[in-house]
Amino acid sequence: MKEAEARQIIEAYFHAAMKEPDIRVFTAFFAPDGVLEDPxxxxxxxxREAIASFLEAGKSKLGPSEIVVREIITCGSESAVRWSGDLLTKRGERLNIEGIGVFTFDEQNKLRHVREFYDVAKLLAIFS
Structure with a gap:
């Protein structure tokens, strides 16, 4: 997979997850047996069913938010992504967060495995 292609998919993935949350669109990025570790x-x-439940739970706590891909390095079928986010809670609180994701694609460019690394304590603090 080329870096530009991976970037396009990953930016659309974050858009579907955060900016305009759409469970159907978001889960379609994954292979049927795809795995999400977040965090x-x-x-x-x-x-996809378990991943859909995860996104639904997030939608109940977050308003429209944005994740920006800052850097991406693609090797073979995997991409390491440095991103930053501007999150808005349903209570109106803002949180800036940074993370790194590792995205593994299958032969159809569907996500086989996504691993997200970020400061969980920082995120959980706004939900307590």
Whole structure:
């Protein structure tokens, strides 16, 4: 996979997750048996149904938010992505957060595995 192609998919992925959350569009980025670890260290979500439940839970706490891809490095079927986010809670609080994601694609350019690394404590603090 070329870096430009990976960037296009990953930016659309973040848009569907955060800017204009759309569960159907978001889960379609994944292979049917795709895995999401968000964040790494939590139990992996396996399959589109589990991933859809995760996004639905996030939608209940966050308003339209934005993730910007800052840097991407693609090697073979994997991309490492440095991103930053401007999150808005349903209570009107803002949070700036940065992270790194590792995206693994299958032969159809569907996400086989996504691993997200970020400061979980910072994120959880606005939900307590």
């Amino acid at each position: 790494v260290g939590t139990p992996p979500l396996r399959g």
